[in-house]
Amino acid sequence: MTASLLMLQLLNGLQLGILLFLVAAGLTLVFGVMDFINLAHGAQYMLGAYLAASIGGALGSFWLGLLAALPLSLAFGLALEWLVFRHLYARDHLAQVLATFGVILVIDEGVRQLWGSAPLNVPQPEGFSGGITLMAGLTYPSFRLAIIVAGLAVAALMWLVVERSRLGMLIRAGASNAPMVRALGVDTGRLFLGVIGVGAMLAGFAGAMAGPVFAVVPGMGDQVLILAFVVIVIGGIGSIRGAFIAALAVGLVESLGRAMMPELMRLFLDAAPARQAGAAVASMLVYAVMAAVLAWRPAGLFPAARA
């Protein structure tokens, strides 16, 4: 493996990690502040992709589609909160998991009824069709770089808000002790609504950005949801910092594992079985990493302090 190929794989891992972070951030925020597990988060990601693709397609511009998808994702998140989520805050995690699983079924089927079963065409982002030469022999698609930059910007913004603002203080306090925040006279209902809305918008943003790169198909959210859960569990539930680090780690493990595992297996096996075994091991690598992390630190890498 050459140095530039390795660089490329690293960039790919980074990009996948950033995308996972965008999905996981909303998930971990909602979990941390409201102690609420939202399985429908992956479906919200899918919805973002569909909205951006179909509106962008109708208007003939990817960026307009993205712009339209954000408020719609937000609105949809708020509607879900009002219809379903708020009846579940006082319930245990199991009830939340199951009710939001029901929401997934509805969204998946609804998307299929509205947009059909076939993969959706996604307009390519104007101005980001080519590649950028980073160094000799290393060209990288510019839209993927855009994903990385946008993800890092969102991460920085979230860090600023959560760590540096009064709102962030409330969010952090809410994560460790919701009754105390209520006692301070904060309207936790509105705080929760805001957090759900921001989470839904982040998921929609991630879906919209993933559209031109991945396939926009029914059920595309499930795969990402599981990976996002892996990320927040490794990072420690409720911790944005943990989600960021874990997302990058999972992205790199996914990417490098797939690249290296077959070669690694060739040390033990013949070429053909090594390739297949390598691929099989690579696909379970992130789960093995999660199990190992939890065996070592049962509450993830950066457990949020709870009162």
Added chain:
Amino acid sequence: MPEPILVLDKLEKHFGGLAVTQQVSLDLRPGEIHALIGPNGAGKTTLIHLVSGTLRPDAGRVLLDGRDVTRLSLPQRARLGLARSFQITCVIPGFSALENVALALQAGDGSSFRFFRAAHHEARLNDAARATLDEVGLGARATIPAGALSHGERRQLELAVAIATQPRLLLLDEPLAGAGPEETERLIGLLQRLKARCPILLVEHDMQAVFALADRISVLNQGQLIVTGSAAQIQAHPEVQTAYLGEDEFA
């Protein structure tokens, strides 16, 4: 003088840079109630945690019947006869009062890896549990789920659970907190009867109760043991008065 049952030998505990327990040494002898007092934040609860095994000391030893148990966990110490009640009432809300006590009896009664008999039909455990409930004055409430008992009743149940394990010693963390005057009266009587059975290390804010109950009193302040002595000795001690200055409960 009889051999002490519990010995704390120069216990130390730090949280970050803060020393919450410094060189604390004390002991508990058979038949006595040894009370631990001190202003808020003096490190009483930390000390209880160190004794029960939910926290590990940074230095020093805990001896139970002469045996070093410093490295043992909470369940391991419990099996050696250390019974503990909690500052926050810690009963099993879904179990009836009777079953709470029966579970405690079960702990001291052979293996709990028994799979084939309905536990709530074991007459021996149930009879003994009923007797224990009678002893703490909860006999009439045996079938009520613990979650439905009043605050004071849950305190009584905690005591019943603690003594049901037939402990070598009792570790009681504010057993009177939240109890009304009548309940307090009853609990004090109960504790007095209990100390004949096993010695008690008592953390309590209610000074009148402490002076009425305790054979010896130790005063903690800012993680340090100021003095150990009888009620009279303590009341006369100048440092104690400084430590409590302004604290109205030392009235």
Added chain:
Amino acid sequence: MTRLLRPSLLLPLLALAALAAAPFLGFGDRFALTLLSRAMILGMAAVSLSLLVGGAGLASLGHAAMMGIGAYVVAALDLAGITEGAIAFPAAILAAAAFAGITGLVALRTSGVYFIMITLAFGQMLFFTLSALSALGGDDGYTLYGRNTFLGADILTPRLSFHFICLGLLAASWGLCAMLSRSRFGRVLRAARETPLRVEALGFSPFPYRLLAYVIAGGIAGLAGALLANAMEFVSPAVASWPRSAELLFMVVLGGVAQLPGALVGALAFVLLEEGLAHVMSAWKLVFGPLLVLAVIFLPGGLTGGLPWRRRKQERRADA
């Protein structure tokens, strides 16, 4: 006698009686029996999961993996030419229990959501391993040419016989789990679910109790998996997929977490509802999904009834 009239017991007893009578009440055709045996087999797995969720507070999202192991043991033995059920079934139970034991050693270090996720992780690892097993068809699956025999007797093939074997094993699993949760062992488990600190202060370490419960539940799920392989005469990694684990959890909650037999009622309701809806409309998930949501919101105690003390607890929390 009045104990039998409680909804938590009455409903499942009625369900078992209905299952026993069903073949003679016009549900004796092969389709109805296929559907009912599938419901009973999933019911077995759900009951064992209920021992974990309701009994020990361990919500596993990897329970289908145990079923997968049981099913694949039957398939692997079939590949080796062994179709004797007296070998295959115990082997399936032991293999699933062993898998539970090994993964449980790690998984039980965690709790709550972390436990849900780590069991999911182990389930996914098994799923990918099964998908890569070329000898057993990889993810195309493996077709069994015939069901297991018992000491040479072909008792699993006749439809009625299979129906009553499933029913008998389901009742036995329920009985075993019920006995366990009422025993001293189960009392410690239940106590450790509610107030782990109290239990430790009494001198119990919850870990070995939980591990044993996890192993026993795994063994029962392995048995269910072996039965499923025989019912389908086909195994594929889908048996061990995580949506199946989620379905099992849902059956438990639908039936009522607090009541062990709730899982049985939940499994029957789930399978029949799903097939019934799918039969009348292709977009059945548009109805099924909202039903799930409504059931969770409005039936907090599940189909077999509420949990009085837990409601009180919630009220108390609301007061605080």
Added chain:
Amino acid sequence: MDRRSFLGAGASLLAMPAIIPAARAQSAAVKVAFVATLSGPAAALGVQLRDGWAAGVKHLGGKLGGLPVETLVIDDELKPETALTRVRAALDRDKVDFVVGVVFSNMLQAIFRPVTENETFLVTANAGPSTYAGRGCSPYFFTTAYQNDQPHATMGQVAQDFGYKRVFVLVPNYQAGKDAAAGFRSRFKGEVVDEVYVPLNQLDFANEVAKIAALKPDAVFTFMPGGLGVALVRQYRQAGLADIPFLSTFTVDEATLPAQREAALGFYTAATWAPDFANAQSQRFVQDFMADYNYVPGNYAAQAYDAASMIDSAVKAVGGKLSDKAGLRAAMEKADFTSLRGNFRVGRNHYPVQDFYLCKVVQRPDGKFATSTVRKVLSDDVDPYAGECRMRAT
């Protein structure tokens, strides 16, 4: 689904509990259970299959062999147990005469024995695994598609004919993917520079694309059905690799092209049929299909259409006497119907003997994207397992 039928379904749900045995409807109709994967990411293929069948039945005036048709559409949801339960319901409760459809081999595996042991005809319009082509062949099993190895072998032949020396092989890590790689190698004699297996749930092909760019092979052979193909084609194009010939099977077809569009232009695929086939039957099919469904039919639809024709010819041959299983079988073996593919007959193992073509993605005058025939690669091709089949006479 329109609102009215939705409400109707709801009402009938209330009226009819799931497992009440349906009354046996009066006969004199051909009852068909049409099994396809209609939900999840792979549903587009099932939809093609279902619509192709409907188009075939429509051309036959809503009748098969003169008898009215009742089609029971079954969504297998890509779950073996679901497929099995629902197919068993169709066999036992609805007493269907034919089970048709089936997109994926693992769904076929799950239902194969119950259907054939019930002595009901199983006609697949897409899945054609090797399992039932050789020793596992059955008198009750037919396919109007192909044996799975054949399209991959066709691409191997193409690579060989083009004189490529170094080919990069990229397939998903499951049974069909392994078969695809083996099928390609069976006719390609050059060097396979790397053979990469990716997980079925892969999202991103960036790594593989990077590897291809680094190795600079003469061509790439890949088999990436459904959403995998959409992602791969897009990323292949984005990475500027389109100069490297893209040889594929089931990766660029009418089910995925609406999403791939320009990105797939000029990419190759192997097929038994393409929408630009010149024969009259085929042209009529494409025209009517597009009028009804507003998308371009692909191989899947064409094969399902042929399944309808085949069953029609068989029912006709026995004069509507559906209990005459031997007669039906003999008629289906004769394949006395006009296939959309022109040259089509049924081999001894009940798999077709037919021609295979190299096709290429083009943009049609109406702006839609479709595959277009380049040239015939294999003629009268018999699958490699047919020799092992000892068809039982029943």
